[in-house]
Amino acid sequence: MWAASGAVSDSWQPSGATFPVSVFREGEWVQQGKVVPDVISLSAGNGNVYAGSFGGGIFTFRDGAPVLQEKPLGRDRIGGLAADQNGNLWATAFGATQQQLLFKNKSGNWNGFTVPYFLPYNAVSQILIDDYDQKWMAAPLGGGVIVMNHGTHADDPRDDRWKQLLSGAGRGNLPSPQVYCLAKDRDGWIWIGTSRGIGVFQCAQDVFAANACETWLPVVRTDAFAGYLFQNEEVLSIAVDGANRKWVGTRNGAWLTSADGSRILQHFHTGNSPLPDNTVQRIAIDPVTGEVFFGTGNGLVSWRGEATEGSETQGGEVLVFPNPVPSGYTGTIAVRGLVRDAYVKITDVSGKLVFQTRAQGGQAVWNGRDYTGFRPQSGVYLVLASDAAGKEKIVSKLVFIR
Incomplete structure (x- = not known):
């Protein structure tokens, strides 16, 4: 800049x-x-x-x-x-x-x-x-x-x-x-x-x-x-x-x-x-x-800001930060490097949905709480993204420390 x-x-x-x-x-x-x-x-x-x-x-x-x-x-x-x-x-x-x-x-x-x-x-x-x-x-x-x-x-x-x-x-x-x-x-x-x-x-x-x-x-x-x-x-x-x-x-x-x-x-x-x-x-x-x-x-x-440039296809490295999410952290969690306007889901390893949103350009953000408003249990979570055609893939993993 x-x-x-x-x-x-x-x-x-x-x-x-x-x-x-x-x-x-x-x-x-x-x-x-x-x-x-x-x-x-x-x-x-x-x-x-x-x-x-x-x-x-x-x-x-x-x-x-x-x-x-x-x-x-x-x-x-x-x-x-x-x-x-x-x-x-x-x-x-x-x-x-x-x-x-x-x-x-x-x-x-x-x-x-x-x-x-x-x-x-x-x-x-x-x-x-x-x-x-x-x-x-x-x-x-x-x-x-x-x-x-x-x-x-x-x-x-x-x-x-x-x-x-x-x-x-x-x-x-x-x-x-x-x-x-x-x-x-x-x-x-x-x-x-x-x-x-x-x-x-x-x-x-x-x-x-x-x-x-x-x-x-x-x-x-x-x-x-x-x-x-x-x-x-x-x-x-x-x-x-x-x-x-x-x-x-x-x-x-x-x-x-x-x-x-x-x-x-x-x-x-x-x-x-x-x-x-x-x-x-x-x-x-x-x-x-x-x-x-x-x-x-x-x-x-x-x-x-929340929005970044998104790519046409999901092929590059996806950055999740902070990762791991430390105990007591109350800020937002960002997923950067996504295909443009991707649909993003965060699930536990069993596939249970914790949160979903849509990226702003090439970045999605999460406040670290599930749909009930509570912080998830400690563990490993999967970050999945799908493009406009609906093709979904795991793009990263996220470690959560409660």
């Missing part, structure tokens, strides 16, 4: 200060090389980590050390970065009057594309690449979302296609044209965070079609009340966990919603958690451990 401490103000001006770029390894943060100015975006690709600086261009890190600083086409304000599956690096140039979208091919050559729409202050920030290699760009000062398809070859502009999504029916139906963040979920849907909540674009493959769908606004239900998801919140960050649930950073803390956004599952703020600030600017999730990292202006904190 990499992190950077940028310090761009609400006016989107670089502070001129320098901050470390760090990586989380073996339980501690380690600074990587020299400090760099105002890093506000990070991306990994081609064995490198790229840091986008708001005033210093792009820094490339290899093996933990900075090896290159570039100001592509003279652009030094980098709003967002994304590496595609073909080994190309894409970047947005915040405030540039032309060539706001930058592209570095595998040969190391830079090219630029000018957005053919009006953008207030030429502001473009985060960039996301969808399942169809299309580029989605957030315009945080009122330009909505810009979508670009470069056609057969990125270096040939003749078959480029562009589209702008704004608020209002027939124009994109965003909840607000002030777009702060983008995320792609496990269904390929694009989740769009704005100054007035979240919109979801469900037909990325048809975004340029004449009859393409418009942004859908999820409705969340709480008791007898129903309303648009985060309609009164500025959504600053969205992250998708292994169970396709959405973690949302706002100026009112961090939230966890169900996969479709219809239910609020968790809400962390300074009053009920160690969160150092209620303005959560970035959220990132470790896909292996499920740990959720919250970035704020007053520091970084993490929470051990």
Whole structure:
């Protein structure tokens, strides 16, 4: 997990200060090389980590050390970065009057594309690449979302296609044209965070079609009340966990919603958690451990999440921890490394069912109690998992000490 401490103000001006770029390894943060100015975006690709600086261009890190600083086409304000599956690096140039979208091919050559729409202050920030290699760009000062398809070859502009999504029916139906963040979920849907909540674009493959769908606004239900998801919140960050649930950073803390956004599952703020600030600017999730990292202006904190990335088939090693479960332990027991969304049963050696659940992505959790609410007897228990086809197998054993 990499992190950077940028310090761009609400006016989107670089502070001129320098901050470390760090990586989380073996339980501690380690600074990587020299400090760099105002890093506000990070991306990994081609064995490198790229840091986008708001005033210093792009820094490339290899093996933990900075090896290159570039100001592509003279652009030094980098709003967002994304590496595609073909080994190309894409970047947005915040405030540039032309060539706001930058592209570095595998040969190391830079090219630029000018957005053919009006953008207030030429502001473009985060960039996301969808399942169809299309580029989605957030315009945080009122330009909505810009979508670009470069056609057969990125270096040939003749078959480029562009589209702008704004608020209002027939124009994109965003909840607000002030777009702060983008995320792609496990269904390929694009989740769009704005100054007035979240919109979801469900037909990325048809975004340029004449009859393409418009942004859908999820409705969340709480008791007898129903309303648009985060309609009164500025959504600053969205992250998708292994169970396709959405973690949302706002100026009112961090939230966890169900996969479709219809239910609020968790809400962390300074009053009920160690969160150092209620303005959560970035959220990132470790896909292996499920740990959720919250970035704020007053520091970084993490929470051990329940969902991890699941595999397509049950073939790898399954980790159960703690194992053995010591006497007096009252925490949760995790089963990690499962096939995605597996059905999990825990039985005694005779086959009597003690507990069953469904994994969140690739991890299932158990509170250590059976269906009667009591802690099981000391002994060896079997952990069985079945995939979507119903094929079941023993994946691990668990020792319980009462």
